[in-house]
Amino acid sequence: MKTRAITQLLCAILTAALWLSLGTVPASADNGPHVSTAGQLTDRCAGCHRLHTGKAPMLLVQPEPALCYTCHGAGATGASTDVQEGLGFGNVYPSTARGAAVGALRGGGFEYALIDSAHPAGQKSTQSNLTGNVPVLSSGTEVTSTHSIDGSDATAWGNGPVSTTPNAGTTIQLLCTSCHDPHGNGSYRILRPIPSQSGAATGVTIADATTKVYTTTNYWEAWDSNNMVSESPFVLPSAWCSQCHTRYRAGAGAGSKFPSADAIYKYRHRSNDDGPGTPTCVQCHVAHGSNATMGPYSSALANPGGTPGTPGDSRLLRIDNRGTCQMCHNR
Amino acid sequence: MTTPDLTSAVIPELATTEAEELRKRKQKIILFLFLAAAILLLLLLLWIRSGPSTGLPGIGAPANLPRYSFSIYGVARPLGVAVSPSGDRVYVSESNGPRLVHVFDREGKQVGTLQPPKATGAGHVPVYLAVDPLTSDVYVSDRIARTVYVYDAEGVYKKEFKPSSAELGRDWQPLGLAFDPQGNLYVTDVSGPSNRVLSFGRDDKRLRVYGADGQFSFPNGIAVDRWGNVYVADSNSGRVVVFDKAGKLVTMVYGGSATQRFGLPRGEAIDSSNRLYVVDTTDQSVQVLGLQDEGVAPPKNIGSFSGDFAYPNGIAADNRRVYVTDRENNRVQVWNR
Secondary structure, three states, X not given: OHHHHHHHHHHHHHHHHHHHHOXXXXXXXXXXOOOOOOOOOXXXXXXXXXXXXXOEOOOEOOOOOHHHHHHHOOOOOOOXXXXXXXXXXXXXOOHHHOOOOEEXXXXXXXXXXXXXXXXXXXXXXXXXXXXXXXXXXXXXXXOOXXXXXXXXXXXXXXXXXXXXXXXXXXXXXXXHHHHEOOOOOOEHHHEOOOXXXXXXXXXXXOEOOOOOOOEEOOOOOXXXXXXXXXXXXXXXXXXXXXXXXXXXXXXXXXXXXXXXXXXXXXXXXXXXOOOOOOOEHHHHEOOOEEOOOOOHHHHXXXXXXXXXXXXXXXXXXXXXXXXXXXXXXOO | OOOOOHHHHHOHHHHHHHHHHHHHHHHHHHHHHHHHHHHHHHHHHHHHHOOOOXXXXXXXXXXXXXXXXXXXXXXXXXXXXXXXXXXOOEEEEEOOOOOOEEEEOOOOOEEEEEOOOHHHOOOOOEEEEEEOOOOOOEEEEEOOOOEEEEEOOOOOEEEEXXXXXXXXXXXXXXXXXXXXXXXXXXXXXXXXXXXXEEEEXXXXXXXXXXXXXXXXXXXXXXXXXXXXXXXXXXXXHOEEEEEOOOOOEXXXXXXXXXXXXXXXXXXXXXXXXXXXXXXXXXXXXXXXXEOOHHHOXXXXXXXXXXXXXXXXXXXXXXXXXXXXXXXXXXXXXXXXX
C-alpha cells in the first residue's frame, strides 16, 4: 500500500512538472485599421481582442491608451495622426489628397501641442469674433491640460440634470474609446453618438466629410472647413460635448437674464451656437490637450463646486490666461 | 518423486526475509526516482524565475530559440534598436522624454547619445535605426522631420540622408530602415498617396521602388537576407511581403504558422543563421521564421518567444544576441541566441 501511494505521488509530481514545462500557446492575432465594413469572415477582431486572455476590459489584448499609442503614439508608426505629439501627417482621405506635410492636430495632443497660445490676433469687441487667429508653433510644447484617457477616476463637470442640491458632476473613467468608436462608424472623427458613461439617451451624430482635414493652421478656427461649409449654425459640437457636460450648454441670456435653477451652474456663458456669431464649445476649448499657460488668477481657480483646482490647469483653453475672453470682448 | 521445496517449508523465516528485501529494494528505487523528479522540478522552477516568462518552448519545440538574458533600462518608450557589426554598440531610439538615441555597450551601460544639431529645428522623434555594414555609420529615421539623420561610428553627427525630389519623386516620410550586405539602404516611406519601399545605392541614388500603388499600409520594419531578398513588415496589413533581389513580389507571409497569424508586425531582423525575426507588437511576441533555398522557398515557421513584453517594436540581431525594444516597459530586452 505504501509503495503504491509513493508511486501515485511520484506520478502526480512528474505530471505537474510536465505541465509546467509546456509553453503557453501564443494567441492568434490579425490586424486592421478602424473600418465599419468588416465582413463575415473578418480577422480584424483579433487585432485588439482576446476572448479568454484579455488584459483589459472589453476583452482588449492590452489596456488603453497604450494599445492606441501603438499606432497613434509618438512616431505614429501606424497612423497619420500622432495624438501624443499633437501632430497630423497630411490628409488621410481621399488617398489622392494624402501628402507628406506635417501639421498641428486640431484637438491638440495628450502630451504636446502646437498651439501658439501666446500670440492670438484679431481681437474684437463685438462679442462675436469667430474670425480671429491663433497661430501654430513649429514644434510642440508640453500640455497643461488634457481630457483624461487612462481610465482613472475623473469628473464629468456639469454632467447630470439641473439640481438645487450642489452637484458638480459625475465621476467617470475616460478612455480613448469613450469618445471614439474603434470599430468605425462613419461619423466625424469616428465619434460615438453617445459618449460612454455620459448618461445621454438620444445621441448626436456628426456627419463626416469626404475630404477629411485633421490639421489646422489657425487654432481659432473652431470648425473643420471641410465638414462645416458655413460658420453658423454650428450646434452639433455643443450638442455632442454637452452629453457629458450637460449643464454647460447654454443659450441666449443664460449668462444674465435667464439663470438656471442649478446650485452650481447658475449663470453660464452662451455656448449653444444658436445664433449668428455665437460660440460653440470648441470655439474656446480643444478636445485632446492644450499647451496654453495660465497666470496667477486663471491658474488658481477652484473647480466647480469649490474643490481646489490644479495649479496651471489651462482647462483645454486655446489661449493663454484669459485671452480667449479677449478675442470677443476685448476689454 | 519430486524433491520437496525445503527452503520455505523448512525455513519459513528465510522466505519472508527475501520478500521483505525485495519490497525494501522497490521502495528505495521509488524513493530515488521521487528525489530525482523533485530536484528536476526545483531546477525548472528556478530557471523560470530567473527571467521574464519566456513562453517556454514546450516539448518538441526547437532548442535553438533565443533565451532571455537581461534588460537594458534608461530609455523612455523605446521604438527602434540597432547593433554595430562588432556587437559592441547598441543604439536605441526613444519616443518619450528627451527623444534621443541612446548608445549602450554590450553590458548595457550607456556610453553616449545621438541627437541632431539644433540647426535642424526642434520636434524630433527618432523611430527606426540601421547601421551601415561597411562604415558602421548609424542611420536614424525621423518621420516628423521627414528625414534620416546619419552619425558616424563614434556618434558624431554627419549629415541628413535626404535624397532629392528627383530621386524621391515626391516628398517622403521615412520610417523603417535596413542595409543589405553590400551596403545599399532600404527605407519604408509612409507618405501618401501610396506607401512604398525605396532602395538607394552607395551613391545615394535611388535604385528601386518596391510595392505597387496601394499595396502597403504603414510598412515598418525591413530586412534583407544574404541572397538579396527583401522582407517588408506591412504592419497594418498584418503580413510580411517578400520581394526577390530583382524587386519581384515572391510571397506574402501572414504569420509564423497557420494558427499564429500576425497582429501588427513591426521590426525585423535576420541573423547569421538565416532566421528572420518579426516583432508582433500587439501579440506581444517575436515570431521566428527560417529562410531557406536562397529565399525561393517560403519562410518556415520555427517558433516564437515572448518575454513579458509590453508592446515590443524594434529588433536587432548580431552573432550572439537578439535585442528587442519593450516599449511600455521602457527597456530593451537582450536574448542570447
